[in-house]
Ligand code: SF4
């Protein structure tokens with residue numbers, strides 16, 4: 566099944582929240598460069614098999630990510646993020662990916678443990694800023710697992726066929 570829908574308009578966060586989110590992402594990305602990680606884009610951490618860490622994000626991030634439905638990629642693992650291209654092993658929503666997507670580095674992508682911990686701290690700080698933004702906008706925080714939400718939104722169980 567191919568993704569066809571957008572998030573319900575009733576869930577759309579205020580424009581201020583989306584603009585602030587973009588600023589937070591840009592500043593976070595700049596700070597991450599200094600840590601020297603180099604993701605090899607293997608896509609492994611975007612497939613989420615049972616027992617693996619779960620990717621969480623607040624509603625404004627999920628809504629922003631889902632603004633454009635995933636392309637009709639070939640079949641992929643049922644638990645995989647619908648934006649992960651199973652052939653190229655790359656993210657099909659790189660500009661809109663969540664804080665967790667941006668700050669997760671495996672030990673191959675970022676061998677230094679202290680750098681990985683620094684990335685984690687940057688994530689926490691960005692999340693705190695985002696919490697303030699969401700509060701100021703009166704939007705819902707709704708911190709929830711991303712991938713099941715995307716599959717529910719786009720109406721497929723992970724395999725696009
Ligand atoms: S962080 Fe690691 S596991 Fe994830 S895509 Fe990059 S290289 Fe692959």
Ligand code: SF4
Pocket residue numbers: 610611620630646647648649650655656657658659662663666
């Ligand atoms: S949004 Fe992109 S980086 Fe994040 S889990 Fe999905 S494919 Fe991976």
